[in-house]
Amino acid sequence: MKRDQNLKSFRLLFFIFVILILSVTVSQTVFAQEPEYKSPDEMGGATVGLLTGMPFEDMITKRIPDIGGFAYFASMPDETLALKAKKIDAIFINNALIDFAAAHNPDLVKMGDHYLDSNFGFAFPKGDPQRDVWGAIIDRMKADGTIDALWEKWMLSDDPVKEMPKQDWPGSAGTIRVACADSFEPMSYVGKNKEMMGFDVEILLSVAKELDLKVEFTPMEFGALMPTIQAGKADMAIGDIVITAERAEIMDFAPYAPAYFTMLIRRTEAAGTVENKSFFTSLVESFERTFIKEDRYKMVLSGLGMTVLIAVTSAGIGLAMAYGLVFVRRIDKPFYNRLIKIYTSLIAGIPAAVILMVLYFIIFGSSDIPAVIVAIIGFALIYCARAYGIIWNAVISIDVGQREAALALGYDESLAFKEVILPQSKNLYRSLLYSQFIMLMKETSVAGYITVLELTRAGDLIRSRTMEAFFPLISIAVIYFLLTMIMARIFQNFDKYLEKQHDSHKIKGVD
Amino acid sequence: MSLIEIKNLRKEYPNAVPLDNVSVNIEAGEVVGIIGPSGTGKSTLLRCINRLETPTSGEIWVDGVNVCDPNTNLAPVRSKMGMVFQSFNLFPHKMAVENIMMPQQQLLGVSAIDAYNEAMAQLRKVGLENRARRYPDELSGGQKQRVAIARALAMHPKIILFDEPTSALDPSMVSEVLNVMSDLAKTGLTMLIVTHEMRLARDLPSRVFFMDQGGIYEDGTPDQIFHHPQKERTRNFIYRIRSWEYSVGADVDIYEMMGSLEAFCQRQFLGRKASNSCQLAIEELVTGYFLPVLEKYPDKTIEVSLAAGEEGKEIFLTVNRKSIPDRVELFSKPEDDLSSILLHKLMERQPDREEGIAVFHIK
Numbered sequence: 001m002k003r004d005q006n007l008k009s010f011r012l013l014f015f016i017f018v019i020l021i022l023s024v025t026v027s028q029t030v031f032a033q034e035p036e037y038k039s040p041d042e043m044g045g046a047t048v049g050l051l052t053g054m055p056f057e058d059m060i061t062k063r064i065p066d067i068g069g070f071a072y073f074a075s076m077p078d079e080t081l082a083l084k085a086k087k088i089d090a091i092f093i094n095n096a097l098i099d100f101a102a103a104h105n106p107d108l109v110k111m112g113d114h115y116l117d118s119n120f121g122f123a124f125p126k127g128d129p130q131r132d133v134w135g136a137i138i139d140r141m142k143a144d145g146t147i148d149a150l151w152e153k154w155m156l157s158d159d160p161v162k163e164m165p166k167q168d169w170p171g172s173a174g175t176i177r178v179a180c181a182d183s184f185e186p187m188s189y190v191g192k193n194k195e196m197m198g199f200d201v202e203i204l205l206s207v208a209k210e211l212d213l214k215v216e217f218t219p220m221e222f223g224a225l226m227p228t229i230q231a232g233k234a235d236m237a238i239g240d241i242v243i244t245a246e247r248a249e250i251m252d253f254a255p256y257a258p259a260y261f262t263m264l265i266r267r268t269e270a271a272g273t274v275e276n277k278s279f280f281t282s283l284v285e286s287f288e289r290t291f292i293k294e295d296r297y298k299m300v301l302s303g304l305g306m307t308v309l310i311a312v313t314s315a316g317i318g319l320a321m322a323y324g325l326v327f328v329r330r331i332d333k334p335f336y337n338r339l340i341k342i343y344t345s346l347i348a349g350i351p352a353a354v355i356l357m358v359l360y361f362i363i364f365g366s367s368d369i370p371a372v373i374v375a376i377i378g379f380a381l382i383y384c385a386r387a388y389g390i391i392w393n394a395v396i397s398i399d400v401g402q403r404e405a406a407l408a409l410g411y412d413e414s415l416a417f418k419e420v421i422l423p424q425s426k427n428l429y430r431s432l433l434y435s436q437f438i439m440l441m442k443e444t445s446v447a448g449y450i451t452v453l454e455l456t457r458a459g460d461l462i463r464s465r466t467m468e469a470f471f472p473l474i475s476i477a478v479i480y481f482l483l484t485m486i487m488a489r490i491f492q493n494f495d496k497y498l499e500k501q502h503d504s505h506k507i508k509g510v511d
Numbered sequence: 512m513s514l515i516e517i518k519n520l521r522k523e524y525p526n527a528v529p530l531d532n533v534s535v536n537i538e539a540g541e542v543v544g545i546i547g548p549s550g551t552g553k554s555t556l557l558r559c560i561n562r563l564e565t566p567t568s569g570e571i572w573v574d575g576v577n578v579c580d581p582n583t584n585l586a587p588v589r590s591k592m593g594m595v596f597q598s599f600n601l602f603p604h605k606m607a608v609e610n611i612m613m614p615q616q617q618l619l620g621v622s623a624i625d626a627y628n629e630a631m632a633q634l635r636k637v638g639l640e641n642r643a644r645r646y647p648d649e650l651s652g653g654q655k656q657r658v659a660i661a662r663a664l665a666m667h668p669k670i671i672l673f674d675e676p677t678s679a680l681d682p683s684m685v686s687e688v689l690n691v692m693s694d695l696a697k698t699g700l701t702m703l704i705v706t707h708e709m710r711l712a713r714d715l716p717s718r719v720f721f722m723d724q725g726g727i728y729e730d731g732t733p734d735q736i737f738h739h740p741q742k743e744r745t746r747n748f749i750y751r752i753r754s755w756e757y758s759v760g761a762d763v764d765i766y767e768m769m770g771s772l773e774a775f776c777q778r779q780f781l782g783r784k785a786s787n788s789c790q791l792a793i794e795e796l797v798t799g800y801f802l803p804v805l806e807k808y809p810d811k812t813i814e815v816s817l818a819a820g821e822e823g824k825e826i827f828l829t830v831n832r833k834s835i836p837d838r839v840e841l842f843s844k845p846e847d848d849l850s851s852i853l854l855h856k857l858m859e860r861q862p863d864r865e866e867g868i869a870v871f872h873i874k
Contacts, residue, residue, distance in 0.1 A: 404563050405600035405659075409614040409666060410590025419617055424604050505644040507609060509623025 012485075016478055034268045035109045036089070040064050046089035047071055048263070049079040052223040055246055056261065059115055060092060074221055075183040075460055076101065081469035083108065083266060091264040094242050096120070096199070096257075098264045099155060100186050111263040118244065118260065120187075121253030122204065123237040125229055128252060130236070135254040137207045147203065147256060154186040154199035164197050165205050171214030178204065179228040179451075181239025182219035183464030188239035190219050190461045192294040194302070194453070200238045203256055218371070220451035226250065228451075231365035286471040296462050303458025304479060306372070310454060311441040314376045318383030319433070325388045326395060330417050340388070347385035353446040355382065360450035375447040383440050390432045394425035434491040438484050445480075455479060512575060514539040514669065514701055515560065520569035522555055529555045531725035533569070539669070542702045544716035544733065548748060551722045553705040557672045560703070561585075561592050574669060590618055593663025593671040597678045599655040601647040607658045608634065608643035611665045619666070626665075633661035637691045653684030657691050664695075671695070673704040677711060682777045689715075709752065710780060713737050721745045753779070754818040759797055761805040769794060772817070779819045781826070788873050789817060789826060792857040796830070799850040804839055811835055826873040828858060833867035842869070 037043050044066035050056060052072050061067055071088050073079040079091045080101055090111075091098070098110045122138075124131040141147050153162065180201065182190045191197035196217045208215045218234060225237040229251065241247070242259045291297040328336050347355070356378040364374050398421050406416035448457035459476035463469050513536035522530040529552030537543060545553045558564040560571055562578045562585050571578050576588050601610050611630035615621040621629070634640050637657040647655055656676055663671050676692070677685045689711060696702060696715045706712050712719060712733070719736040721729040721744075729736060729745045740746045755775040757768050772793060776786030793815060801813050814831035832841050844851045858871040 399598075399600075401596060401598050401600040402602065405594075405596060405602070407563060407585075408561055408589055408592070408594035408596075408672075409662070410586045410618045411614070412586050415617065419613070420602055424602070427604075502646075505606060507606070507612070507623075507627065507644075510627045 035111070036266045036268050037111065037263075040111070040113060040263070043067065043090065043263075047087075049073055049082055049088040049091045051076070051079070051093065054092075055244075056092060056116075059261075063113075063115065074223065075464055076185075077183060077460070077463040077469060080105065080108070080264075081463070083264065084469075086266075089265065092261060093264065094120075094240065094259050094261055096155065096187050096240060096259070097184060098262060101264055107267050108264055109267055111265055113262060115261040116242075116244070117258070118242055119253075119255035120200070120257045120259045121241055121243040121255040122200075123225065123229060123241055123247070123251040123253055125232075125235075126250060126252055128235075131252045131254050133211070134207055134236075137210055138203070138254055138256045141203070141206065142256070146206065150199055150202055151257060154202070162191075162197065164191070164195060164202060165209070167205065167208075167214060169209050169212055169214075171212060173212045175214040175216050176208065176236065177216050177218065177234045179218050179220060179225050179234035179237040179239075181222040181225060181241075183461055184222070184240040185465055189464060190299070190453075191465075194299060198239075199257075200240065204238055218451055219453065221448065224449070224451060227361050231361045233361075233365065233368075286468065289466045289468060290462055290472050290475060294465070296465075299453075299458045299461060300455070300475075300479070303453055303455040304483070306447075306453060307441065307444050307455040308483070310372065310375050310379060310444045310447060310452070311437070314379035314444075315383050315437050315440055317376065317380040319387050321380065321384040322387035322391055325384065326391050326422075327414070327417070329388075329392055330395075330414070344385045344389060347382055351446075352378070352382055352443050353449050356446060356450050371447075371451045374450060375444070375452045379440060379444060379447075382443070383436065386436050387433055390429045390436065391425065394428035394432075395421055397428060398424050430495070431491075434488070437491075438487055441484065441487065442480060512572070513537060514541075514574060516570075516572040517560075518570040518572075520556075520559060520571060521567045522552065522559060522564065523567045528725055530559070530566070533726045535720075535727055535730065537701065537703070539701055540699045541718055542696045542716045543704065544712040544719040545703060545705045545722060546707070546712045546719060546736075546748075547722035547728070552725070553722050554674050556722070557594075557674050557703060557705055561589050561594055561672060563594075586618075590614075590666055591669050593666060593668040595656070595659050595663055595671060595673045595676050597675040599647070599652070599659045599679070601655055601659055601662070603647045606644050606646055607639065607650065610647070610658060611662045614662065615665055629665050630661070633665045634658070636664070636694075637661045638687075651684060652680045653687040656680065656684075656688045660688075660691055660695070668700075670701045670703070673702065673706070675705055675707065677706065677708050707752075707778075709778060721748065723748070754816055756814065756816040758812045758814055759801055759805065760812045761802070761809045763797065763802070763805075765794070765797070768797070775817070781819060785826060785873065788857050789828070792828065792854060792871075792873060793817070795850050795854055795857075800841055800844070804835060804841060808835060813841075827861075828871040828873055830869045830871070831867065832869070835867075 037046070040063050043064050045068040046064075047068045047070065048060060049071050050073070052074055057070055060070075068089070071082065073082065076091075076093065076097055079088070079093070082088045083091055084105070084107065091101075092115075102108050102110050122134060124134075138147075180196055181188045182196075184198070186198055188196065188198040188200040196219060201217075205215060218228070220228065222239065225239065225241065226247075228234045229237050237251075241253070242261070243253045243255060247253070291300065325340055329340055350358075356375060359378050360371060360374045395417075402420055402424065403416055406420040407413070411420065444454055445456035447454050448460065453461070455476060459472045462472045466472065515537040517533055517535050520530055520533040522528070527550070529550065533556065545556065547553055555564055559566045560573065560578070566579055569579065573588055574591060576583060578585065578588055601607075602613065605613060608627065608630045611633055612623065612626035615626040615629060616623060631640060631643060634643050637660055639654060639657055639661070642650060642654060642658075647658070650658065660671075660676075673692070677688055680688065685708065689708075692702075692704070692711070693715055702715075704711060704716065714733070716733055719731060719733050720727045721736055721740070723744050729740060729742050731741070735741070736745060737749055740749055755772060757771070759768070769790060772790055773786070776789060781789065797815070805811060805813065811834045813835065814829075816829045816831075818827050818829070819825070830841070835841065846852075856874075858873045861870040861872055863869055
């Protein structure tokens with residue numbers, strides 16, 4: 001028995017070890033020389049990566065009529081990863097991100113030509129008078145060189161540790177809620193201690209200081225910025241937003257820096273330029289970048305905490321609601337039965353991410369409920385529907401004689417259900433509820449869609465900073481795996497405890 | 512007023528009417544055996560009395576309360592009326608003693624300790640004190656049924672309804688339940704027993720209902736019903752349950768025949784020796800004498816029947832060979848033939864009642 005367990009843990013360690021080796025080997029940088037494409041004319045058949053929410057396909061097709069196709073990504077690091085892994089051949093994105101990515105990835109290079117010369121801008125709801133107030137201050141900052149200095153600081157400075165101003169003003173004019181993209185280094189990203197950092201953020205804070213406004217940041221994916229403003233969940237949105245005609249139709253913008261779009265492409269591999277870092281050095285460097293630098297382990301830990309918090313609370317609430325539904329179902333009124341049926345089929349038929357977004361942007365769109373609470377509500381609804389189905393199926397499989405015996409003794413229907421039927425069905429549904437819980441815990445990874453910073457999202461943010469995908473991804477995978485293993489072990493022990501209770505032949509209130 | 516008064520009770524199912532205009536009174540202290548062919552509403556009657564079934568029309572008054580009135584709160588009436596099921600229906604997640612404690616605590620508000628003491632007292636009555644902390648799946652069928660009886664008794668009911676209490680039991684376990692029930696019958700408790708078990712229907716009750724044709728077809732003392740039935744259907748039924756018949760042809764399924772014979776012997780409590788003798792005699796007759804003859808007359812049959820007397824003391828085997836041509840002698844074998852010697856030891860031929868029907872007395 002003991003040996004068995006040792007063997008099991010050994011196998012597990014071995015497994016993790018192999019994954020780490022793989023991750024490090026794959027992520028070894030390959031130096032390269034010539035750009036893969038000299039001009040857009042050579043890009044026939046190439047696949048171009050776009051961020052979700054960037055409608056530039058027409059523009060690209062006009063310039064490169066024989067383009068191979070488009071692929072869509074949620075964040076810049078995902079795109080960078082795909083480009084390096086040759087899943088795509090180019091990334092179409094704005095100058096700020098391309099300059100930064102090219103500076104951090106020697107094997108990637110910017111193409112020379114420009115598309116859509118425009119500006120970066122802060123987004124305000126259509127017709128919001130605040131836009132002009134902010135616009136005036138920003139224009140002044142442009143004129144007096146403040147913005148140029150900040151651009152220098154964030155784009156070109158080699159200083160790895162960039163300090164952000166603290167919000168030390170009184171904030172007598174109130175608070176402004178800002179939706180900000182969280183994975184666009186150097187424009188707008190989550191830095192040390194989950195602090196919002198970047199060029200955009202610092203300009204924002206400078207203006208806010210002048211207006212004596214406190215800023216409340218809600219970090220989120222780029223694609224969630226516009227819906228958040230439209231749902232009224234934030235007063236403005238920032239984070240690498242380039243002003244385009246389409247966007248200007250639904251938002252008002254205060255421009256603060258020139259922007260244009262272009263392509264980021266690979267350099268061709270050249271023989272003999274492979275960097276020869278030892279395996280161990282690479283491992284240590286990857287680990288350091290992913291976890292130690294800027295105390296990123298704290299972000300992983302808080303993400304882990306958030307994942308567990310959402311999973312446990314929503315499962316708890318969901319289970320309580322499921323019991324409630326089971327009791328309602330027992331009464332067997334056609335109207336309630338139909339309601340339950342509608343509810344469970346709705347939940348069963350809609351993906352978790354969509355449920356969460358509908359709740360966040362539509363149902364709770366106009367209220368100030370924090371995203372975490374919305375996530376808990378969403379997952380509670382999901383868990384409740386599944387748990388209800390499981391419990392009810394177990395309940396109806398109990399022999400009808402049990403109900404009759406209870407009734408014949410003088411129990412009424414509901415007491416018979418509560419004291420006789422339900423306790424017996426527990427053994428039938430318990431293990432199913434466990435596995436549903438494990439599934440739910442993994443599903444909470446989509447909470448990032450509604451700005452919740454859970455484990456998967458924490459991994460995304462780290463990737464957006466390190467510009468390295470494999471090590472953070474594999475680490476997150478291992479953490480999830482260990483988490484589910486621990487949960488499974490807890491359930492196993494709980495079962496053992498129940499079994500022991502059962503086998504102790506002890507009588508409550510007598511022994 | 513009688514303890515149970517049933518007035519014009521009718522119960523319809525979509526495809527049958529098991530109870531049609533049943534009216535009967537049952538007095539406190541009566542032990543009523545309810546017998547009859549299957550599908551004649553015996554269990555339905557019982558289940559109507561505690562309203563596990565809802566009657567189509569009519570009234571059932573139990574201890575002054577009309578249980579058929581939709582406004583009646585059934586729980587208190589039911590708790591005065593225990594029920595013992597064919598399939599025991601113990602709560603499998605609770606130990607034997609907890610099965611008995613639970614209803615007391617949850618329905619009568621008895622404390623755990625008092626409920627425990629009461630439960631142990633009831634278990635003592637049914638002889639299962641030392642099985643108190645077993646879970647139902649750790650008990651034999653007979654033990655489960657005794658716990659179920661103890662569970663009903665702990666609620667101090669005025670009436671106990673028994674719905675085929677021994678039908679699901681292994682024959683070897685029937686007696687332990689019978690003994691407990693027969694002790695109960697002596698305490699003056701009102702009992703209604705639906706059963707196929709002869710001893711249960713005949714020896715315990717003070718009154719027997721024979722149910723057929725949508726109601727209580729004949730109502731009388733056990734002596735009347737079992738020994739002097741007044742009506743023809745009762746007579747046929749009683750004769751049938753007390754006799755075994757088999758039609759032997761050339762294609763007889765010996766195993767099926769022996770199986771049904773064995774079941775009959777057990778039902779009649781013939782005892783091991785007597786039932787062995789019967790089975791041996793019939794097997795020997797059929798294989799040794801009848802089959803060789805029947806092979807020559809593949810379209811003929813020989814009727815064999817077995818009838819048991821009181822307590823299985825007298826058993827008569829009747830062989831009806833009327834369909835076999837006269838000149839064939841069924842029982843002709845040399846005196847020193849082995850099977851002939853065996854049969855002589857097992858049974859004794861009686862004078863023929865009529866031409867073609869031979870009667871044997873099994874020793």
